[in-house]
Amino acid sequence: MNSTTGLVMSNITHHFGQTRVVDDVSLSIAPGELLCLLGPSGCGKTTTLRIAAGLESPSAGTVVLNSQLVSGNGVHLPPERRHVGFLFQDYALFPHLDVLGNVEFGIQSLTGTERKTRALEMLDQVGMKDYAQAWPHQLSGGQQQRVALARALAPNPGLMLLDEPFSGLDKRLRDQVRDETLHVLKRNRVSTLMVTHDPEEAMFMADRVAVMRQGRIVQMDQPEALYNSPADPFVASFFGEVNIFDALVSNGMADTPLGRFSVDGPVAKAQVLVRPEGIGITDDAGPEAVVLAARLLGRVSLIHLRVEHPHLPAAHLHARLASRALPAEGERLRLSIDHSQVFIFPAT
Numbered sequence: 001m002n003s004t005t006g007l008v009m010s011n012i013t014h015h016f017g018q019t020r021v022v023d024d025v026s027l028s029i030a031p032g033e034l035l036c037l038l039g040p041s042g043c044g045k046t047t048t049l050r051i052a053a054g055l056e057s058p059s060a061g062t063v064v065l066n067s068q069l070v071s072g073n074g075v076h077l078p079p080e081r082r083h084v085g086f087l088f089q090d091y092a093l094f095p096h097l098d099v100l101g102n103v104e105f106g107i108q109s110l111t112g113t114e115r116k117t118r119a120l121e122m123l124d125q126v127g128m129k130d131y132a133q134a135w136p137h138q139l140s141g142g143q144q145q146r147v148a149l150a151r152a153l154a155p156n157p158g159l160m161l162l163d164e165p166f167s168g169l170d171k172r173l174r175d176q177v178r179d180e181t182l183h184v185l186k187r188n189r190v191s192t193l194m195v196t197h198d199p200e201e202a203m204f205m206a207d208r209v210a211v212m213r214q215g216r217i218v219q220m221d222q223p224e225a226l227y228n229s230p231a232d233p234f235v236a237s238f239f240g241e242v243n244i245f246d247a248l249v250s251n252g253m254a255d256t257p258l259g260r261f262s263v264d265g266p267v268a269k270a271q272v273l274v275r276p277e278g279i280g281i282t283d284d285a286g287p288e289a290v291v292l293a294a295r296l297l298g299r300v301s302l303i304h305l306r307v308e309h310p311h312l313p314a315a316h317l318h319a320r321l322a323s324r325a326l327p328a329e330g331e332r333l334r335l336s337i338d339h340s341q342v343f344i345f346p347a348t
């Protein structure tokens with residue numbers, strides 16, 4: 001990537017009063033790329049997005065947008081001069097304008113005919129052309145969000161900013177609108193910074209994900225790299241429930257009720273994280289477990305297991321199996337472990 005195109009945020013720090021809510025964040029978004037900021041509530045995602053938008057001026061650091069310095073070094077360009085598009089949770093269509101009027105609103109510099117052509121083209125892209133004459137209050141939440149997307153994209157912004165844009169929609173509609181939004185953003189090749197606290201949403205939407213905690217980016221990579229090689233227990237557990245064992249290490253091996261796992265480096269203790277989907281049932285040799293409960297969740301089954309060990313405390317753990325056959329309560333099973341779903345971190 002040419003470092004002067006797209007968005008480049010360098011060493012951004014931001015304080016509210018004495019509290020540092022963004023702490024030395026650096027990230028870049030290539031043209032057409034979608035980067036998700038993912039993290040728990042209060043970790044500084046929205047503030048980072050607001051700094052990119054120009055709605056906040058950072059305490060330190062610089063923001064360069066399509067080769068232009070827009071924040072930092074004494075410069076602060078207001079949002080309306082940054083050529084950015086917004087899509088937030090509350091679609092905030094103008095109630096006194098019809099759908100076409102809403103989409104035309106941001107492209108007043110075009111002539112009347114050009115404006116209408118462009119607005120209808122964008123409405124067509126989001127599947128809302130037939131509603132051009134409708135009023136916002138006549139539309140469902142999902143339809144309003146589609147119109148808001150068309151309105152944001154009509155001026156052909158250099159950067160789109162999405163803050164939890166689907167969280168106001170119920171699950172089935174959310175999946176659909178999310179899918180459509182991704183395709184429209186990609187078709188228009190617009191660089192996008194999106195904020196979400198939902199790991200599945202980040203995995204679905206993002207080319208790259210930046211996981212944030214307490215104002216800092218903990219790890220930034222492609223979704224599959226984050227899932228397969230999490231940098232620490234926080235990132236590993238953020239993508240869903242994990243079984244955690246605090247283990248003592250001897251001769252480079254961490255001892256857990258599921259067996260011994262090799263540990264890098266001279267550490268005395270380790271945390272061993274095993275994803276529930278990394279535990280299977282086998283006819284071969286393996287740790288023995290008793291079924292405490294088994295539930296079909298839909299596409300997978302969740303099995304609660306108790307694993308005993310000659311010299312470690314018994315462990316209660318969860319396994320997720322693709323199979324729909326549920327073992328009976330009290331049944332004794334042998335377990336197989338998929339080592340690609342086991343993550344070992346040194347512990348203090």
Ligand SMILES: Nc1ncnc2c1ncn2[C@@H]1O[C@H](COP(=O)(O)OP(=O)(O)OP(=O)(O)O)[C@@H](O)[C@H]1O
Pocket residue numbers: 016021039040041042043044045046047048197
């Ligand atoms: N204008 C403000 N004045 C003072 N504190 C603020 C302000 N805006 C945000 N904060 C605080 O800064 C911290 C980070 O907030 P931010 O909204 O960036 O987090 P977030 O990760 O987006 O969380 P959420 O998902 O809950 O919105 C929080 O502790 C929040 O209370």
